[in-house]
Amino acid sequence: MASTSPTKLRALYRSFLRELPSRPLSEKSRSPLQARIRNTIASKPATSVEQTEQFLHYVKSQRIYATLLERYNPGMGMDEEERVRLTARRVGMNLPEEFAPEGSDGSSGNGGQS
Template sequence: MTTRHTAAYRAIVREVNRASIYPRATRPNAVSQHIRAIFDQPREDKDRERFYHDMRNVATFMRSQQMHKALLERYNPLLGLSVEDHLKKTANRVGLNMPLTPKDEE
């Protein structure tokens, strides 16, 4: 692997680790092993350059997804709320309070 190809491999592994939902100590290493196996497969010269170009694009895509997620969370604070909470927060934005809904009497 040349330096450029090593950089592509490391960029993919780095982005996979950032996207992981598991803490580092409990993270399964199967994903890293599969990525390593994909990079270790023999390829012809013309296919090799295209493969590494595609892998750099994958790393860029994953980095962009992380940034998109962070921006959504920052600029859309109502994202991920339940419908009821979303309505309350929306009404509160314009200075209104939602009326209390009566609970079913049993």
């Protein structure tokens, strides 16, 4: 294969960076993953560009998959009680408020009489 243009490699590297989670500017300039990707692309320019593009496509697909999973399964990270409440609201109902007896704070409910 002919030599790979630096412009193409730079574009691939930037595409990888776009797929990674953004980092605040106050931290180190590069995460370990960013540094590893940069070193791999810089040290092995003879590596197949098609293989690199295929891996980039895989990374993009994984990001999209995670986004869709969160969008269409909103109850994934919820506890059971919250999921039941939202399910009831979805069909137009509200759950009744839970009964809390007056003596639920630890005191007996009989007003001190035995």
